[in-house]
Amino acid sequence: MSEVVAEGRFKSSETTGAKGGGTRTFLGAWFLACLAILVSLLLGALWMPLLYIGLIVAALIMLGGFVALVKGVKDFYRSGACPHCSTPVKVIAQPERAKTCPGCKHRLILRGNRLHDVSTAA
Numbered sequence: 728m729s730e731v732v733a734e735g736r737f738k739s740s741e742t743t744g745a746k747g748g749g750t751r752t753f754l755g756a757w758f759l760a761c762l763a764i765l766v767s768l769l770l771g772a773l774w775m776p777l778l779y780i781g782l783i784v785a786a787l788i789m790l791g792g793f794v795a796l797v798k799g800v801k802d803f804y805r806s807g808a809c810p811h812c813s814t815p816v817k818v819i820a821q822p823e824r825a826k827t828c829p830g831c832k833h834r835l836i837l838r839g840n841r842l843h844d845v846s847t848a849a
């Protein structure tokens with residue numbers, strides 16, 4: 728169970744890492760890989776071996792994207808209970824985000840792996 732404590736001015740609750748975000752990471756990886764291919768095509772015009780190195784790098788990035796898609800990314804989300812109403816909330820961990828609680832519409836901010844209810848001062 729996640730305990731709710733007043734930390735500073737705001738009530739906050741603990742979160743735990745949750746897997747996910749595979750598709751998002753996959754798309755990001757493919758975008759990076761396409762950039763790597765473009766750059767290596769340009770550099771390959773100057774010096775051929777750079778083209779192959781670039782393609783190998785792009786292939787590795789794509790492979791990483793596939794792994795993320797299939798297995799998910801560890802600790803992509805932080806999940807916990809809203810410190811105000813205990814509704815389960817999931818927030819993207821990196822970068823730390825703010826989210827509106829679906830239960831009580833309070834503004835929640837993820838900071839230091841804890842959910843802070845910034846709508847009410849404790």
Ligand SMILES: [Zn+2]
Pocket residue numbers: 809810811812813814828829830831832833
């Ligand atoms: Zn809530």
